[in-house]
Amino acid sequence: MSTRHQDEAVLEDEAIHAEPPSLYRVLLLNDDYTPMDFVIHVLQRFFAMSRERATEIMLKVHHEGRGLCGLFTRDIAATKVEQVSAFARRYQHPLACVMEKN
Secondary structure, three states: OOHHHHHHHHHHHHHHOOOOOOEEEEEEEOOOOOOHHHHHHHHHHHHOOOHHHHHHHHHHHHHHOEEEEEEEEHHHHHHHHHHHHHHHHHOOOOOEEEEEEO
């Protein structure tokens, strides 16, 4: 095996063992003003949840102060946060959506 071929084998081996991207949790935070039906609609629209699952998460937000919408890579999580925040602003609700590293 030539030196060049050995170097290529080492590079290929390193590429195979790349770390998976970090995941971020996207969360909704409770407030006293956003209607529960609006929160359910957000969860269905932006997180593709069934009505039943969205209701469960909405109740968790209501009772515990926050609820997990999903785990995503950084860019997707940031996009989801911006989409939800813009949608809530458009309808004049103070619904807060945040992301945090998992």
